[in-house]
Amino acid sequence: MTESKTIAIAGGGIGGLSAALALGIHDIPTHVYEQAEAFKEAGAGIGLGPNAMRVLNRWGLGQELREVGCAPDYLLARNARDARILGRLPMGQAFIEKYGASYLTIHRSDLHTILQQAVKKQSKTQFYLKHRLESVNLLAEGLDLKFKDSLEQHQAQVLVGADGLNSLVRSSIFSTDKPRSSGHCAYRALITLRDLPKGVDQDFIGIWMGSRLHVVHYPVRGGNYLNLVVLIESHEQQAQAGWDLVPSADKINADLKFALQACCNELQELIRRVEDWRCWCLFDRDPLQHASQMAQGRVALLGDAAHPMLPYLAQGAGMAIEDAACLAQHWQQSTLPAAQRLLNYANARWQRVSRVQQRARRNGSIYHAQGVMRMARDAALKLGGSQLMDMPWLYAG
Numbered sequence: 001m002t003e004s005k006t007i008a009i010a011g012g013g014i015g016g017l018s019a020a021l022a023l024g025i026h027d028i029p030t031h032v033y034e035q036a037e038a039f040k041e042a043g044a045g046i047g048l049g050p051n052a053m054r055v056l057n058r059w060g061l062g063q064e065l066r067e068v069g070c071a072p073d074y075l076l077a078r079n080a081r082d083a084r085i086l087g088r089l090p091m092g093q094a095f096i097e098k099y100g101a102s103y104l105t106i107h108r109s110d111l112h113t114i115l116q117q118a119v120k121k122q123s124k125t126q127f128y129l130k131h132r133l134e135s136v137n138l139l140a141e142g143l144d145l146k147f148k149d150s151l152e153q154h155q156a157q158v159l160v161g162a163d164g165l166n167s168l169v170r171s172s173i174f175s176t177d178k179p180r181s182s183g184h185c186a187y188r189a190l191i192t193l194r195d196l197p198k199g200v201d202q203d204f205i206g207i208w209m210g211s212r213l214h215v216v217h218y219p220v221r222g223g224n225y226l227n228l229v230v231l232i233e234s235h236e237q238q239a240q241a242g243w244d245l246v247p248s249a250d251k252i253n254a255d256l257k258f259a260l261q262a263c264c265n266e267l268q269e270l271i272r273r274v275e276d277w278r279c280w281c282l283f284d285r286d287p288l289q290h291a292s293q294m295a296q297g298r299v300a301l302l303g304d305a306a307h308p309m310l311p312y313l314a315q316g317a318g319m320a321i322e323d324a325a326c327l328a329q330h331w332q333q334s335t336l337p338a339a340q341r342l343l344n345y346a347n348a349r350w351q352r353v354s355r356v357q358q359r360a361r362r363n364g365s366i367y368h369a370q371g372v373m374r375m376a377r378d379a380a381l382k383l384g385g386s387q388l389m390d391m392p393w394l395y396a397g
């Protein structure tokens with residue numbers, strides 16, 4: 001049995017590793033329990049807003065991240081049907097000047113590897129792979145943790161649930177409600193630079209807004225790949241969140257190609273370059289309504305375990321990184337009881353993440369608008385342009 005003064009973190013994703021790193025910076029030791037046999041990140045690209053990048057820069061990871069990521073010069077919004085330009089938001093240097101950091105696009109596994117190496121370098125964290133947390137028992141002075149197919153019993157002073165959308169920590173301590181299926185699917189692919197159609201350069205984020213769909217692409221891996229994501233409203237029943245390893249040709253034809261048939265040639269041409277699609281069914285939860293949804297007694301939630309959101313603001317990982325920094329900051333107040341420190345963390349976080357969850361849902365309906373709403377959206381973007389696309393409340397917050 002391990003000693004009971006540790007902070008246990010369930011989950012070694014971007015959120016769990018960020019928490020271990022942030023606490024380690026303050027010399028606070030942690031135990032990270034990850035169900036997988038090895039650390040890995042599914043999926044492809046991810047966008048990190050300047051809000052998340054400022055935190056990562058403070059943790060000393062900026063240089064390494066920029067070496068494997070890309071800092072696009074601008075965001076270009078276009079109409080998916082006729083390729084009309086709807087708006088352009090300067091990013092690059094403009095974001096550095098305005099928000100103190102660039103917007104970075106990066107392969108998720110590159111981000112995960114850099115976080116992992118940074119945590120290992122600190123030597124403050126003990127990793128337990130193949131440890132799927134199965135039950136949590138609250139004791140007078142701490143917690144008892146049990147794991148699947150194991151007789152081991154670990155004790156901890158507090159537990160941080162960073163165990164994702166279907167969090168066991170959440171369902172054991174907070175609430176057993178299920179995540180909400182949005183009915184939307186994300187099809188994603190990586191296209192190598194040499195396979196790109198002429199004229200698609202690699203220094204911007206492209207977003208194409210259609211009816212009941214949108215498409216996003218941006219460079220990753222130093223600009224050697226284009227990360228392409230097509231987000232559609234599927235007409236198939238979605239049972240489970242997660243990567244559908246390889247969608248069948250029938251599913252691609254019925255779902256993806258059907259949705260894209262009214263799109264412009266430029267977009268069709270890009271789509272034709274894809275060899276392998278992966279598909280993800282999108283789930284979220286209702287926006288948080290109070291701090292007790294993020295911390296109760298000696299247990300706190302972080303990242304998707306606390307506030308899963310639709311990816312339409314590209315902030316799920318960003319919010320997990322901000323959570324981690326905030327948790328470490330409040331945990332340092334060592335004169336306060338443990339439960340109070342966790343509650344202070346939750347109080348500091350829940351309103352901001354709730355707003356991001358709400359805005360992510362709202363963005364989904366704007367990006368996928370139909371009929372008159374679509375025309376109003378396009379006209380507003382044409383008029384408001386960069387002002388409508390920028391989000392100082394989020395990026396500067």
Ligand SMILES: Cc1cc2nc3c(=O)[nH]c(=O)nc-3n(C[C@H](O)[C@H](O)[C@H](O)COP(=O)(O)OP(=O)(O)OC[C@H]3O[C@@H](n4cnc5c(N)ncnc54)[C@H](O)[C@@H]3O)c2cc1C
Pocket residue numbers: 010011012013014015016033034035036045046047048131132133134162163164165166167168186280302303304305311313314315316317318319320
């Ligand atoms: C299509 C798509 C695009 C996205 N794009 C962006 C973007 O551009 N920018 C952005 O910021 N975010 C984006 N996101 C959101 C982002 O991916 C997530 O918010 C982020 O990965 C959440 O990290 P997490 O560590 O909280 O959870 P997860 O990544 O789910 O990690 C949870 C970890 O816990 C482990 N685990 C689960 N249960 C247990 C258990 N019982 N015991 C032990 N371990 C357990 C899992 O194996 C996993 O390693 C996107 C999401 C999707 C679906």
